[in-house]
Amino acid sequence: MTDQGMSGMGPTALVGDSLTQGGDWQAWMPGETIYNFGVGGDTTDDVVARLWDVINAQPTVVVLLIGTNDLAWRRSVEHIVRNVETILVTLRRELQETRILVQSVLPRGHEFADQIRDINRHLWQFAPTVHAQWLDLWPALALEDGELNPAYSEDRLHLNDEGYRVWLNELVPALERLRQQPPTSRAITLPDLGGAA
Template sequence: MTDSLVFIGDGLTSGGRWDEWFPEFNVHNFGVSGETTDALLLRLQQVSELEPNAVIVQIGTNDVGWRRSDEYIVRNVETILYRLRKQLPDTRILAQSIPPRERDHVDVIRSINRHIRQFAPTLHAGYLDLWPMLADPDGEISEGFSEDRLHLNDAGYAVWLAEMKLALELLYETPTSTSVIPVQYI
């Protein structure tokens, strides 16, 4: 039986040719152009119903574009990850950073990514940081990876894909959860 991968997120996810890039998996691309964290929260049930082996989450850049606060976005991303873990306790989860975009969003995106990186392990989820590969030294997305400072071009997707392959290898080497240690009361 082939493992199933579900990709959820915004237009960056939607634009990926994940089924072509991961032919060894049964891939479902639930990326939606313009998707926000609020909208994704409303669609999580369709992901849970598939009972996939792994869920790959990349969301938040549209919230940043709408100028929502980093606290608001972090809370929603944490809720997404929490609900996925609760509904799919045996599924591998990979949370991804919000990729860089225009320079005026650098500080907010860095704040959000720091929180996601710290929170993901608490739910036994992996974390893939796309920032170092896609950003210029000033924090803006590298011109070579995007024509509009938001959407990825083929070179940007190639970088993401290379990192994704490594992240999936690590994700499949890690248990989906750990057993609960019973607490003894005296």
């Protein structure tokens, strides 16, 4: 096995907060070379500040999930979206041959549902402009009212083992689809935006 992984691709960088940090991605995706750039407590501002760590690693795939900690800091939807757009524009400019997968902000307590849906709607619309693919994790993890399914979390925020299993079941096929597309292809599927609010 080479460091190119089973897919023949180079390393995959997973970028985000404690949700990403907490995953045992290398064990779960044994054919891949995984760089875990998840940092507990990180906001979108933090990812903007450390983005060159990711760029300097020269990954062939970047998987991004960030934004939920901003909500705890009472950051506005506009602030979060603008920062994620900055992250994506910078990644695309500096890593032109890298495939980018943007994941929807995960559900948490239902009191955040409207804000998260709004963020995700903006990111879904923006992702194709930087030739990034979109993965909507909301349908797999949210209840009708936008609450993170309690089967997948003990604290309405962090995922338990079952929550990570559900996420992985969505992520692995999305990565396979992503790798079949050229780095600059447009999004190929429309998301389910979690139902009309």
